[in-house]
Amino acid sequence: MSDPLPTGATIGILGGGQLGRMLSVAASRLGFKTHIYEPGAAPPAGQVADKVTTASYDDRDALQAFSRSVDVITYEFENVPSAALDLLEAGCEVRPNRRALKTSQDRLDEKEYLETLGLRVAPFANVTSEQELDAALTAIGAPSILKTRRMGYDGKGQVRIKEGDTAKNIWPQMNETPCVLEGFVDFSHEVSVIGARSADGQVACFDPGENVHRAGILHTTTVPANLTAAQRTDAVLLTGKILNALDYIGVLGVELFVTPEGLIVNEIAPRVHNSGHWTQNGCVIDQFEQHIRAVAGWPLGDGARHANVVMENLIGADMDRVPKLAGDPNIALHLYGKAEVKSGRKMGHFNVITPK
């Protein structure tokens, strides 16, 4: 690809959900067209994209045609199948790169990689059998969480292990899926850093946000987060370390547990992240434009924060609150245009804005 991409170029986006939708809108601000690749019909991102390809990730012809029709490819989710990436990369550069994707697709690889960078993660053990789970429970103990190595998100693919649970009771629930047992971390709260790295190695991080989850799904992100100046610096520096180590291009989300002994990396996401939605109303350049700038080979925007923000997700029946929220002068609404309201489905979010 030519670096930087000229305005008017087309950015291919794998995935047509709300993240793809907001990436598409951000791309339009810089004069780019977008082309969405999504297996599901009528994707939310398709409503604001120049083109949509509806095809599965094992449709070789569709993948090849897509990769030839765009100037760079990025993605809204990390679980793009490896064989699809092989085909896509033959036609067009994919950003962020393969290594970032591979590392974050597998919880075991991710934790091992973060440790090689000298970062702290929760105690963990690879579990592929009842015997290994038994050994892991002896080493790590309970409470702990058994997670599938691949494809889990929003609390799916996880089993909480409590005192008294045994490998014999738990393992049959996992259908022989390779797992990681994660030890309990005694953290006071979770924060996340949305960092970005440009094609020429410039790094910029947004202010860390403080996350509260409900039923395994992000509920709110608050900026500023409750952090000491030293913790804030640590959070930003370790994010920069990951970005540089991965030779990363784009936006990366890093979830961190805050403990008295320091920050522990929970997980990384090689994409724009729900906990970065506050940037839409707290910064001049939000995480979506920052990602588009990076993958297009443009300079990063300034991530300085001009307001205090509480982002709250609208999940399922929360949509009933929209009429009231729409009339609140301190609130900016962001709705995803999803046709059907389902329990647990992310339908939108809103940012409550107060002067800094």
Next chain:
Amino acid sequence: MSDPLPTGATIGILGGGQLGRMLSVAASRLGFKTHIYEPGAAPPAGQVADKVTTASYDDRDALQAFSRSVDVITYEFENVPSAALDLLEAGCEVRPNRRALKTSQDRLDEKEYLETLGLRVAPFANVTSEQELDAALTAIGAPSILKTRRMGYDGKGQVRIKEGDTAKNIWPQMNETPCVLEGFVDFSHEVSVIGARSADGQVACFDPGENVHRAGILHTTTVPANLTAAQRTDAVLLTGKILNALDYIGVLGVELFVTPEGLIVNEIAPRVHNSGHWTQNGCVIDQFEQHIRAVAGWPLGDGARHANVVMENLIGADMDRVPKLAGDPNIALHLYGKAEVKSGRKMGHFNVITPK
């Protein structure tokens, strides 16, 4: 139409230029789909719209199909032909209403209407012949400007009249087109107010901006404008008066000359306005979302300004400045995705943001 429109509804937009494009993006934030109606091929708005109809304004079938496929119709330009509106209104409500369009389509009607509201306008005279131009020049004098009553914008369809010009010299240039002669106003500067009115009569105005033109085209808008508190109040009140008098729904731009004797209305535009682009980076809810909220029957957003902004247009070869502007941390870029750079063509704009 049902008022308010539910999220997921479709907003029809007449015109596929940059205003339609930014309206479409704003609509997506509230979960609306958009359908663009535009005679020209490959409209900039089509890149971020759910649907595009490419058809002329005298294509009865296309107009009828369009109006039946959307939940409300709005427009990015005031010169929608009357016959097209008849067809559209038969299928779907058009907002802002017909009266606002009719008033602003004709400079003579507009000035006469504003006078009936007790507002001041420049001295003017209807000119449909050489004799009338001669009489008007006697009454109004020079310098003055002869403007076509209809279809003029960005300085097109205008002839400047200087001392010594005669009706005999000037009139043949106008091809028998009905005109208005506008007398010279000795103003210190021009400001504009972007006002909005909701379906239930709520009115909100953004802070007035100060406009500088070059070669008849808006060059910069600066907020805050250079106005006394009394002038600012006058500007906002007269905008509210126009909005209420027209029973208006949507965003309206009002251009005002600032003179020692008070504010004189230059012209009104029944749509989002170039001089309101600063709101994208100066307010939580910008003029585009404000317009979408109004035409969808939603409550208006808060128009409070949180930053000082200078908006500058990127016209034609100004696009060469984009790489440098993209790297400036105080600048937000907004590019329109137009394929071809032409002299005098609006290609984008940028907002220079400083803390308030």
